[in-house]
Amino acid sequence: MKHQELLHIHALLFKVSAYIKREDTSHADIFARYESQPTRPHHVHRGKDAHRTAITHLLCGCSRAIRAFHQHTQTASPGTTPS
Template identity: 40%
Template structure:
């Protein structure tokens, strides 16, 4: 993936985080992501920095969404 694409994905995931926090009433924990210095607007940071930030925010989003789920849905193919 190119650096520009990672920056774009980083921005999209940041927007998902913002919407998730406004739509849920539960306490969200994004401390792992917040500790990082790379933000979507940090275009001077390296490609690897954005890759790590994308993986971290995705992990934090997944963990927070799993906390808010009331029941597990079994995976199935159509």
């Protein structure tokens, strides 16, 4: 993947993580691994590997938030089946 493509994906996932943190404050710590690494989307001078690592951390946090939301909705409405 090209460096510019990684920057775009990183920026998009960064916005998604900000939305998740803003909407679901109970799981704010799911992005702790991302927050502890130094690369942010505007760090265009950093290498591809640094942005790949940041993207991986963001994806892990997003998937954990989705999983937690899914589990919450499943326990909140046990009589319904997922579509």
